[in-house]
Amino acid sequence: MIDWWRSYCGSAPVAGDWLGRWNGDPVLIVLLLVAAALAMRLPVGRRGAGLAGVAVLAITFVSPLCALSVALFSVRAVHHLLLIGVAAPLLAMAWPVRGRVAVTLPLSTAVLWAWHLPALYDAALAHVGVYWLMQATLLASSWAYWASIRRASAMEAVAGIAGGAVQMGFLGALLTFAGRPLYESHLATTFPFGIGPLTDQQMAGLIMWVPGMAPYAVAAAAQAVRRWQGFATGRAAA
Numbered sequence: 001m002i003d004w005w006r007s008y009c010g011s012a013p014v015a016g017d018w019l020g021r022w023n024g025d026p027v028l029i030v031l032l033l034v035a036a037a038l039a040m041r042l043p044v045g046r047r048g049a050g051l052a053g054v055a056v057l058a059i060t061f062v063s064p065l066c067a068l069s070v071a072l073f074s075v076r077a078v079h080h081l082l083l084i085g086v087a088a089p090l091l092a093m094a095w096p097v098r099g100r101v102a103v104t105l106p107l108s109t110a111v112l113w114a115w116h117l118p119a120l121y122d123a124a125l126a127h128v129g130v131y132w133l134m135q136a137t138l139l140a141s142s143w144a145y146w147a148s149i150r151r152a153s154a155m156e157a158v159a160g161i162a163g164g165a166v167q168m169g170f171l172g173a174l175l176t177f178a179g180r181p182l183y184e185s186h187l188a189t190t191f192p193f194g195i196g197p198l199t200d201q202q203m204a205g206l207i208m209w210v211p212g213m214a215p216y217a218v219a220a221a222a223q224a225v226r227r228w229q230g231f232a233t234g235r236a237a238a
Helices: 026-040 044-061 065-071 073-094 101-114 118-126 128-151 154-177 197-209 211-237
Strands: none
Touching: 026 044, 044 065, 044 073, 065 073, 073 101, 073 128, 073 197, 073 211, 101 128, 101 154, 118 128, 128 154, 128 211, 154 197, 154 211, 197 211
């Protein structure tokens, strides 16, 4: 019988043993293999994005990053950025879904912010079912958001990218400047790594605030290149 009332990635590791904490969950591994097999069936132009997206998911959930994110909120921030800022846009390229930026941006923002409320976040680290609800909703809402950005008009895409960057930066700033640790799950797990929970939380905020902008910058650059190519093609045809 599954023990649901526990952290999915196991107990918080200490500094000396986290590198050996790989996740061997057979259900997860089978799902990743199925996803990789489905990606192999995609057209050549989308296959690479699908395989890369699955690989990022494997790093996120199978590697020692999974266990380390139980101890350090700053690593959880990296974990979430890989999920919503790397895996999700790659999956949106491989398996595009329909949606409007006006819907997907507020939806993905609401999901991200909700799971950073202390009560919901701590619940996710204490119950396997809640943990996977968090991961699934973060991935699905971000997947829909990035797919809608790719399908949007130029003005809608720019507005959506700017909105996504602003909400991510604002959440990072709130975490960086909070005057006290917000998450009970990490009150005692950071000390084996030589930092306190408030410092760890500030590092997480900075990760979301600075590196967290990278996916939006890449998306903005891709939009600019696409529009320029369309402009150049139009001029050449004229």
